[in-house]
Each structure stands twice: as C-alpha cells, then as structure tokens.
Amino acid sequence: MVMLLDAPAACSLQMVDDVVAERQGGKNAGFFAGIAQDWRDCVQAYIDAEGSPAAVPTWPDIAHKKNSFMNLYLSPMDGSVQGKMLAAMRDHDLSLCPACGEAGAPNTLDHYLPKGQYPHFCVTPHNLFPMCDACQTNKKEKTGDAANPRFFLHPYFDVFAANQVLEITIDPPFEAPTFNLGAVSLLTAPQQALVSRHVKELGIVQRYARFFRNQHQRLLRLVQNLREADLDVETNLILFRNNAAAPTRNAWEHVFYSAVLSNTDMLDYLKDGDFPDYR
Ligand SMILES: [Zn+2]
Incomplete structure (x- = not known):
C-alpha cells in the first residue's frame, strides 16, 4: 500500500x-x-x-x-x-x-x-x-521515536517498495470473512518492521478494513455474475488482479485480489459455494 x-x-x-x-x-x-x-x-x-x-x-x-x-x-x-x-x-x-x-x-x-x-x-x-x-x-509531525527512529517508508529511497510489501490473509467464514493485514513474508526483518510501523502510524489498518469488507461484497456479486454467465471464475479473477497491479502492486485492489487467488479454500468457495443473497 x-x-x-x-x-x-x-x-x-x-x-x-x-x-x-x-x-x-x-x-x-x-x-x-x-x-x-x-x-x-x-x-x-x-x-x-x-x-x-x-x-x-x-x-x-x-x-x-x-x-x-x-x-x-x-x-x-x-x-x-x-x-x-x-x-x-x-x-x-x-x-x-x-x-x-x-x-x-x-x-x-x-x-x-x-x-x-x-x-x-x-x-x-x-x-x-x-x-x-x-x-x-x-x-502530522511524526518521524519516529527512541525505540524506532523511523516510522515511514520513503517514497523515493525505499526501493523495495517497488514490489508488493503488504498482503492480507482471508479467514473463513467466506461469506463474511476476517481480513488480517501484514508485511509480505519475503521481506527482510527490518523491512517488515518498517512496513508494519508505516501501516500503524498512518492508520491504514482501520481504513483498509472498511475497504476490504466492501470489496468482498463486490467480489461475491462479480463471481455470481461470472457463474451465471458460465465464465471461469479463477481466470477472470487473475485478469482483475493483473489489471489492478498498475501503477503499483500495493494498490488496495491488487492486494485484495492477490489474497483471494492465493487462498485455495476461498477459491473453492467462490467456484462452488452458496452465496448470501445480496440482490
Ligand atoms: Zn494516503
């Protein structure tokens, strides 16, 4: 993000x-x-x-x-x-x-x-x-504190942020899942710590929770339409994910679709599960 x-x-x-x-x-x-x-x-x-x-x-x-x-x-x-x-x-x-x-x-x-x-x-x-x-x-005027002298990623110098640095996990029940945000595990420990501070200090956790709840409802409607049109769910979600990767893989939509596609239980639910009636 x-x-x-x-x-x-x-x-x-x-x-x-x-x-x-x-x-x-x-x-x-x-x-x-x-x-x-x-x-x-x-x-x-x-x-x-x-x-x-x-x-x-x-x-x-x-x-x-x-x-x-x-x-x-x-x-x-x-x-x-x-x-x-x-x-x-x-x-x-x-x-x-x-x-x-x-x-x-x-x-x-x-x-x-x-x-x-x-x-x-x-x-x-x-x-x-x-x-x-x-x-x-x-x-505001925050920069860091004694324990952590740097809170924030620098948009010009933290080159590792060119890749995806944040990911979410999606836990069942899949009709109303729980989302948890964390730093990507492939990052080094100092990079993960910096990303976690950045997210905390900018209040991103509170803001993303609302976004992902809404995005999840849109996803169920989208997949319902794909199923009714007899279109392949996973193939189309891959297209949505790839389309959301520009200009950054840390765009919230891309983080969301990446999480969905890396969760096999969630994918099984989307392909075959019974959805709540949103219409
Ligand atoms: Zn912002």
Whole structure:
C-alpha cells in the first residue's frame, strides 16, 4: 500500500543555489548568502542518508529564521523557482496515494521530514511528495521515536517498495470473512518492521478494513455474475488482479485480489459455494 515514486524532476542541491540567488534582492540577502554552503551540505546529507530521521540532523542554528524558510513554502512569490517546483509537484497524474495505496488523486504535499522540525527542507524536492488527506492527518509531525527512529517508508529511497510489501490473509467464514493485514513474508526483518510501523502510524489498518469488507461484497456479486454467465471464475479473477497491479502492486485492489487467488479454500468457495443473497 505504498508506491515507489520516480525521483523528483528538480535537483534538490540546485534548488538551494537558485533560492539563495533569488533572495539576493531582498531583506534576507545576507542571511541566505551566509548559510548557503551549510544549507547545501544539509541537503546533501539528507540525500546521502536517504531522508532517514535517524541520520539527518536538525539545524538549531537557523531556528531564529524558521519563518523565513517556512515562507518559501507557504507563500512563494509568483514565478519563484520553488513556487514553480511546488506547482509542478502538485500537478501530478497519480490516481492513488503513494503513502497508503488508496485510490483517488492525493491532493496535498507531504514533507517526509516535517517542515516544523526541519524548516530547511521545506522546499527540498526530495523531501516532498503527494499524499492523501487521511495519511496527512495521521502522519502530522511524526518521524519516529527512541525505540524506532523511523516510522515511514520513503517514497523515493525505499526501493523495495517497488514490489508488493503488504498482503492480507482471508479467514473463513467466506461469506463474511476476517481480513488480517501484514508485511509480505519475503521481506527482510527490518523491512517488515518498517512496513508494519508505516501501516500503524498512518492508520491504514482501520481504513483498509472498511475497504476490504466492501470489496468482498463486490467480489461475491462479480463471481455470481461470472457463474451465471458460465465464465471461469479463477481466470477472470487473475485478469482483475493483473489489471489492478498498475501503477503499483500495493494498490488496495491488487492486494485484495492477490489474497483471494492465493487462498485455495476461498477459491473453492467462490467456484462452488452458496452465496448470501445480496440482490
Ligand atoms: Zn494516503
């Protein structure tokens, strides 16, 4: 239920140079010129550490100028370099949220490292990506805690998320089954732990439960129609699963159909079982 994104089109280091250059006409010219190299070093450190809050330090020395950084994001001037970058990032073609995999165009931008704690990354392209409202509401300013310094998968750096990282099990009774969500068992133990934290902290478990209940009812109607039309149930479900695999195997529909097709008892029920009357 996450999606690996292509790296941002804009270079995060060039963004520092360009923003500093644009500030040279304003009242913060001296400040930004003075911190330009350190700021660049911070962004390089972010990229080297792949955004991990365990390895990327905050920057207490610029705390007194926090608002000057925040304003770069909150009220960019028309035609400014970061304003154009933000507009391009909001003008995406995503049809699902890369953080959770739920269908629908994500309509906010998230700062992977929150801008409140890391104001110097508030216009760093590698720290920004589209996210849905539900994920944003759950993520807030969280990054990790003492026991688990990193809660969230990074959409540009956690390349293992290009594959399916979450799966559900479906337990009988199949007319009203129980769904359990977990990390794919083929992942390494640290990857599984990270995926589990990501799911928990974004409140995905609560949201997916409703989705899979509804999806199950749609599945029974679909299979009823297939049986009445004398069409092969398994072949058609494979087509539905494969069709749902783009743009990511972590799309909720794909996770659902994968679970159905890997459950032989469920498949037997779908092929021959007595369905509740939904019509
Ligand atoms: Zn989301």
